[in-house]
Amino acid sequence: MANLLSMIGYIGTGLVIGAYAPQIWHLWTEHCSAGISERAYALWALAAAVFLGHSFMIGDAVFMVTQLVNLVAMAIILVIARRFRNQICAAHARQLHVREWFC
Ligand SMILES: [Zn+2]
Numbered sequence: 001m002a003n004l005l006s007m008i009g010y011i012g013t014g015l016v017i018g019a020y021a022p023q024i025w026h027l028w029t030e031h032c033s034a035g036i037s038e039r040a041y042a043l044w045a046l047a048a049a050v051f052l053g054h055s056f057m058i059g060d061a062v063f064m065v066t067q068l069v070n071l072v073a074m075a076i077i078l079v080i081a082r083r084f085r086n087q088i089c090a091a092h093a094r095q096l097h098v099r100e101w102f103c
Contacts, residue, residue, distance in 0.1 A: 009062030013069060020073040024080070032089035033081040034096075041081065045074040 026032060048070035055063035088096070 006062055009066070013062065013066045016066060016069055017073075020069075020077070024073065024076055026089075027077065027080045027084065030089035030091075031084040031087050032092055033084045033086070034088040034092035036077065036081040038078060038081055038085075041074050041078050045071055045078065048074060 027036070048067045052064065052067035052071060055067055
């Protein structure tokens, strides 16, 4: 039962990684920080650090790994987003232009 619960937890961790990967890839390859709130990511990173501490205290391995993934991914996003602040790729520029056109 514990193994099944851990497996379900690690599937969740895999989904978390799968969600961050395209975001980081787009930031890094396109130098595009469109739609990224540095303040929100900073708060989420802080929350992940607090959850990581909690997971150590309760000794939950799945939670430790997941919060570590969250913390590292958000730190990477924050550093890259800050580096490419106010830069957007052609695709996002087109989307913003279209939005302005219709609003
Ligand atoms: Zn973009």
